[in-house]
Amino acid sequence: MASTKDIQRRIKSIGNTKKITKAMEMVATAKMRRSIEAVLKTRTYANLSWATVLNLSQADNSGEELHPLLVKKDKIKNVGIVLFASNRGLCGGFNTAIVNKVHESIKKHHHKGEPMEAKAEFIIMGKKGLAVNKYYGYNLAADFPKQDAVSEVAEVMPIAKMIINDFLSGKYDKVMVAYTDFINVAKQIPRVKQLLPIDFTADDKYLGIVGEDSRIGISKEFIKAKDEKHLEEKKNKFYYTFEPSPQEVLDKIIPRLIEVQLFQALLESNASEHSARMASMHKATEAAGDLVDELTLYYNKARQASITAEIAEISAGANALK
Amino acid sequence: MADKIIHFEIVTPKRVVLKEEVMQITVPTMMGEITVLPNHIPLVASLQPGVIEIKKKDGLPEVMSVSGGFIEVLKDKVVILADTAERAEEIDEKRAEEARMRAEEAKKNLKQFDQEKFTNINASIVKELARSKAVKRWKKSKNIQ
Numbered sequence: 336m337a338s339t340k341d342i343q344r345r346i347k348s349i350g351n352t353k354k355i356t357k358a359m360e361m362v363a364t365a366k367m368r369r370s371i372e373a374v375l376k377t378r379t380y381a382n383l384s385w386a387t388v389l390n391l392s393q394a395d396n397s398g399e400e401l402h403p404l405l406v407k408k409d410k411i412k413n414v415g416i417v418l419f420a421s422n423r424g425l426c427g428g429f430n431t432a433i434v435n436k437v438h439e440s441i442k443k444h445h446h447k448g449e450p451m452e453a454k455a456e457f458i459i460m461g462k463k464g465l466a467v468n469k470y471y472g473y474n475l476a477a478d479f480p481k482q483d484a485v486s487e488v489a490e491v492m493p494i495a496k497m498i499i500n501d502f503l504s505g506k507y508d509k510v511m512v513a514y515t516d517f518i519n520v521a522k523q524i525p526r527v528k529q530l531l532p533i534d535f536t537a538d539d540k541y542l543g544i545v546g547e548d549s550r551i552g553i554s555k556e557f558i559k560a561k562d563e564k565h566l567e568e569k570k571n572k573f574y575y576t577f578e579p580s581p582q583e584v585l586d587k588i589i590p591r592l593i594e595v596q597l598f599q600a601l602l603e604s605n606a607s608e609h610s611a612r613m614a615s616m617h618k619a620t621e622a623a624g625d626l627v628d629e630l631t632l633y634y635n636k637a638r639q640a641s642i643t644a645e646i647a648e649i650s651a652g653a654n655a656l657k
Numbered sequence: 658m659a660d661k662i663i664h665f666e667i668v669t670p671k672r673v674v675l676k677e678e679v680m681q682i683t684v685p686t687m688m689g690e691i692t693v694l695p696n697h698i699p700l701v702a703s704l705q706p707g708v709i710e711i712k713k714k715d716g717l718p719e720v721m722s723v724s725g726g727f728i729e730v731l732k733d734k735v736v737i738l739a740d741t742a743e744r745a746e747e748i749d750e751k752r753a754e755e756a757r758m759r760a761e762e763a764k765k766n767l768k769q770f771d772q773e774k775f776t777n778i779n780a781s782i783v784k785e786l787a788r789s790k791a792v793k794r795w796k797k798s799k800n801i802q
Binding site: 376377379380383384386387390391475490504574575576577578583584586588595598 | 666668669670671672673684687691698699700701702703727729731736738801
């Protein structure tokens with residue numbers, strides 16, 4: 336049995352670890368509250384604007400191509416993926432989950448239908464996103480720094496600009512965004528969603544996710560409405576009037592809405608990250624507490640054993656003197 | 658009357674400003690002011706800073722200021738994605754006026770011609786102007802009744 340001194344030292348060190356994880360948990364809780372507030376504020380806008388954009392992508396304006404950002408490419412050769420990860424670790428499976436999800440959906444993408452030679456390239460935000468390159472060997476196109484504090488739309492503007500330009504220039508045939516959707520404090524789901532071209536039907540086909548979960552952080556009603564619309568997709572195409580002109584309106588509206596989508600993805604990721612960190616730190620604190628309890632028990636046993644041994648020795652000595 | 662109602666929603670990135678069933682909506686688009694009634698054809702237009710006026714189900718008007726954004730009109734649904742928007746009763750007229758003054762001052766003081774700053778200042782001037790207009794119109798509509 337370990338000596339009492341060793342056990343005491345361990346108890347102390349675990350106690351210190353516990354203090355640290357406790358502090359980190361509290362910091363994460365505070366940050367989480369702020370980021371959840373931020374994410375909930377913008378959700379309605381993001382959802383409504385995405386609905387608008389999807390409606391527009393459906394617009395049946397007598398076969399004319401409304402906007403290059405709505406046009407599907409025949410052959411998908413290069414896919415750009417915007418990945419939102421965290422800057423720091425110690426947040427449970429947060430980063431692993433999103434990175435694995437992306438990797439899986441790329442693999443699935445490959446297996447489906449014809450053997451495609453689609454190449455994936457990453458635009459990452461958050462230091463831990465580098466894992467896609469480190470572990471899976473995907474190419475990185477860009478690495479944007481991510482601020483820790485609650486962010487502004489301006490932060491994602493360069494990304495939006497970059498993907499739109501690259502899509503228009505033909506560098507990418509498809510642009511996806513990978514982020515962690517914030518469901519509630521205990522539940523976050525990594526998602527991969529198609530951003531460009533904006534396509535009503537694209538949905539989950541390539542996303543490698545099944546069921547309701549696959550739909551972006553949207554309300555139930557919207558999903559339902561979308562499903563209903565899906566069914567009568569053909570007959571339910573709108574002929575939109577654009578003012579001043581389709582070109583002018585879409586030129587303005589689409590990039591703006593892409594920005595909003597990216598921003599929403601960033602906020603969702605932030606809220607998820609802090610919740611994940613809070614949860615994992617809470618668990619760590621708990622585990623440390625359990626360990627301290629257990630070690631205290633051992634310590635007491637060891638102490639008692641040594642006292643017993645000492646008494647036995649003394650009485651044995653006394654007996655020998657008689 | 659059931660078919661004479663529009664589901665109206667106006668949201669900004671920060672919040673939902675108003676969600677209501679209304680009879681008609683007047684918005685300032687780039688091409689000029691338009692009024693949307695039920696069964697309007699689908700329309701998408703960009704907005705310019707100005708005043709939005711709606712008529713609620715009970716016939717009462719509601720006035721809002723908007724600083725730009727988009728409107729999507731579907732058969733019985735209107736969604737406004739505004740950059741910023743406020744209901745008239747939330748706006749403090751005096752402060753709106755002061756903010757506009759400050760912006761105009763800043764415009765005068767701008768020594769070097771900086772395209773970006775200039776447009777930013779101009780944008781805030783029209784925005785504040787729209788806000789104070791909205792309050793004025795709202796007060797007017799209240800007085801008449």
